[in-house]
Amino acid sequence: MSEKFDVIIVGAGPAGNAAAYTLAKAGLKVLQLERGEYPGSKNVQGAILYANSLERIIPDFREHAPLERHLIEQRMWMMEENSFFGAHYRSEEFNTTPGNRYTIIRARFDKWFSEQAQSAGALLICEMTVKSLLRNEQGRVIGVEVEREDGKIYADAVILADGVNSLLATRAGLRSDIKPDHVALAVKEMIFLPRETIEARFNLSGLGGVAIEMLGSITAGMVGTGFLYTNKDSLSIGVGGMLGDMRAQKLTPYELLEKMKAHPSIAPLIAGGETREYAAHLLPEGGYKALPQLYGDGWLMVGDSAGFVNSVHREGSNLAMESGRMAAETLIELLQAGQAPSAAHLARYQAKLDESFVMKDMKKYRNVPETLHTQRQFINDYPLLFNGAAHRFFTVDGRDKQSKEKEIVATFVQRRSLFGLLGDAFKLWRATR
């Protein structure tokens, strides 16, 4: 391809599509390269879409995007082998106001998002893997090389939106190899059931939906979580844990998922369903402290390739869209003003991120990965203790309630000691400040 582009975007996930749409809409000449057969063909997500981030890019997306259900109820479960201790929040307001969180199916959603970018003028080429970045003599990135003969393509700037592995960034020395303690491996299944069955089991009507997030015994002591989300006529169920833990415990994600599906509180929800899709994928969970340099001469990094995942709130696709949009807006400002996309000028991208919730949230939870990694009591002891306390409290057996309360407190102190409990409360507070 002898043509030169204003911007080349590597990857057509939410980050790449947000960037492509924003740039093309502003009239820039955009080339997007995707290694998959079509956008979304290789992508995995729970998947909850956070409307606010998409709304900033395509305000009327609700009218035509392939959405499944808008969430009206959130359940948080601390799992033990035969029980869960949980909190549920459900509000009718989520039914009467425009949806805030939707379940989606990524293969359909990414395709739709990419079509919007193409309609705005971006050129997309699929089944095209980018193998390296091209640099000029001064070291500025001036294009990419794809896995084709004569595969050099030139542009003023390159956006790396190629996801968690980003071999491209690693090969180019822009990022170090991702560490097993900074990345989670998650597996997900789509289980199909008649729509009426899903609605009856989850107490739903219309297009309202439920999300269940889980932690505790389902990850067998590993730092990780599980989820179960309702789609129109399917359920998305998955579980993941840190890659380092999985290696150490010699556990496969498949084994974890099978065990989770057999849990007595989960099995009835999925009973009779037909599993049609199974996928595994990595998630960058190193947090703020693992973020690489996000821009340089002629290049910017967005989404998972930059490590933008808020694992505490299960947010990733929205951070991908926000960072994609902000990278695009930075380039629009520079290129339209005739300024070169040098590292000094691209520092504006970092400034935009710093001012946004993306970096503020990443910063807020900067100590969480380390805390969870070294303080396993939050994953192992507390789910056990809360489930045990609830069991004791709700079993009516002729003993008075005050004695039971004393027993519950004594069990907590016995397991963690008074200083241990106070210390844990402090660690939790510190990890989220």
Ligand SMILES: Cc1cc2nc3c(=O)[nH]c(=O)nc-3n(C[C@H](O)[C@H](O)[C@H](O)COP(=O)(O)OP(=O)(O)OC[C@H]3O[C@@H](n4cnc5c(N)ncnc54)[C@H](O)[C@@H]3O)c2cc1C
């Ligand atoms: C099991 C699971 C559940 C999740 N659940 C949620 C959730 O409910 N909500 C949420 O917000 N987030 C969730 N996430 C996180 C979310 O999926 C990611 O944060 C999001 O997909 C990141 O988008 P991205 O565009 O940066 O990367 P990706 O979606 O990974 O897209 C990268 C694209 O780049 C392409 N690519 C890679 N290398 C090359 C190359 N060399 N050349 C050309 N193309 C290339 C890939 O094929 C892919 O299409 C979940 C993740 C997992 C694994």
